[in-house]
Amino acid sequence: MVELAASLVVGPLVSLLKKVSSTLLDQYNVMEGMEKQHEILKRKLPAILDIMADAEKQASRRGGVKAWLEKLKTVAYEANDVFDEFEYEALRRRAKKNGHITKLGMAGVKLFPTHNRVAFRSRMGNKLGSIVEAIKVLVEEMKDFGFDKFQLEAPARNRWREMDSVIVDPENIVSRSREKERKIIIEILLNHQASSGDLLVLPIVGMGGLGKTTLAQLIYNDPHVKEHFQLLKWVCVSDDFNVCNLANKICNASCTILEQALNKLQEHLRGKRYLLVLDDVWNKDVDKWGKLKACLNQDGVGSAILTTTRDKEIAEFMGTVANNSSWKNKYHDVAILDIEFIHEIIETRAFGLQKTKPEKLVKLVGPIAER
Structure with a gap:
């Protein structure tokens, strides 16, 4: 279950990093006034991803690390929701710029309601600030666990x-x-x-x-x-x-x-x-x-x-x-493996050469591979 906990964190983090790095956000200036927090996330997220393998190993013998992974997963999902809002706003501004909202008439107004940019910046600034502070705390705790050593030196040689x-x-x-x-x-x-x-x-x-x-x-x-x-x-x-x-x-x-x-x-x-x-x-x-x-x-x-x-x-x-x-x-x-190979690796590791595989567990392989 520890390994599963670690694997479930990686997916949301990778997804978040893609959203944080999206050129769409800069193109339509949706991060206006929040540039500093945006840059902090761009720096911190790859650093956290780099220690996931080490965190997984330590979680098996350190309860605090497992709790840290659970908190990280929660923050990652919350951050994904926040950046979905940023992406939605960028798409709204693009649609407005291209005249698509006007063409839709009242349907367009309902789908893309008019936004006050000042109010949007204030509301999203508070949300983003909370996410950044939570990430900073997690990074500090990461240092307490010794994960930060990956930046300077390798783990002890095996x-x-x-x-x-x-x-x-x-x-x-x-x-x-x-x-x-x-x-x-x-x-x-x-x-x-x-x-x-x-x-x-x-x-x-x-x-x-x-x-x-x-x-x-x-x-x-x-x-x-x-x-x-x-x-x-x-x-x-x-x-x-x-x-x-x-x-x-x-x-x-x-x-x-x-x-x-x-x-x-x-x-x-x-x-x-x-x-x-x-x-x-x-x-x-x-x-x-x-x-x-x-x-x-x-x-x-x-x-x-x-x-x-x-x-x-x-x-x-x-x-x-x-x-x-x-x-x-x-x-x-190194390329990320295609999904079919990830699926095959998980199934082989989980069930080995068993002729009969538990149907309920087999159904879990697909969702885990996607994550």
Whole structure:
């Protein structure tokens, strides 16, 4: 039930973020006098969404987190109602501007009653103010629970991630749901012919739990990729962006001095076409990345690095544009899964390989997938 509580919050939050970011609101100036509160929501909502996976994990052992999720869900629904009113007002102003209300006559007056802009701004300002204050309180409580650490550092490293190049997909749901993205990135990797000194770095970006690592797993384990690259290495980074430690991991060394570790790394990679996956990168220190990249930049023509990260700022400074490719972006945004795959994943996780599935529970899968 804890997991369900967390999943039920994400839908309203995503819906709210779309409404808050709608260009229609600015186009018809319905947020006049409320610009500051509007900007606060634009900043706070993505931050809250980014910690939902961590909140779900903690809710199983901390009752306060579960209560926080319930309050967040309530505020999200109330905020959606408020922004529905803003959207309705924007549509009313658009209809008036285009002369549609006049054409409808009395029916139009009943459907879109005349609004006093000052009264509207006062009424909606109070409603929006209450929502913003509630969000601010929730964000402060988020800090009390330690969720705010995601902005500065990763959660404590999990040892199981060390073997995360291995993917378990008995029903082939994962591979089918990411087929298009997988093909695009593999084509870039296989067709990349680096010029002297060039190294392709392709970050995969997305919020927690969206499937960045899963997509990287599919690429890493693809038979064509394994055949093409002479050396493949998977390294979980998380909060430990220690250049010496990472160099040791990549070349299976145990040097304690940075210079020795980097020399070993250079020897290990020299002349080989390699694929390196750096999973779960949180570090924003450009100098550290530059030092490691300099040693990774060996003469193995066509070598590439895949990284996974939640942070687009990190993806921007790590990513490079692929040569001889139609791909001109510095990173790849992970797509949200199609609804049919979400439905299939939920049903498979809930019922496994049961031949007979409880009809009442099966009927719940669709609404949960929609949320």
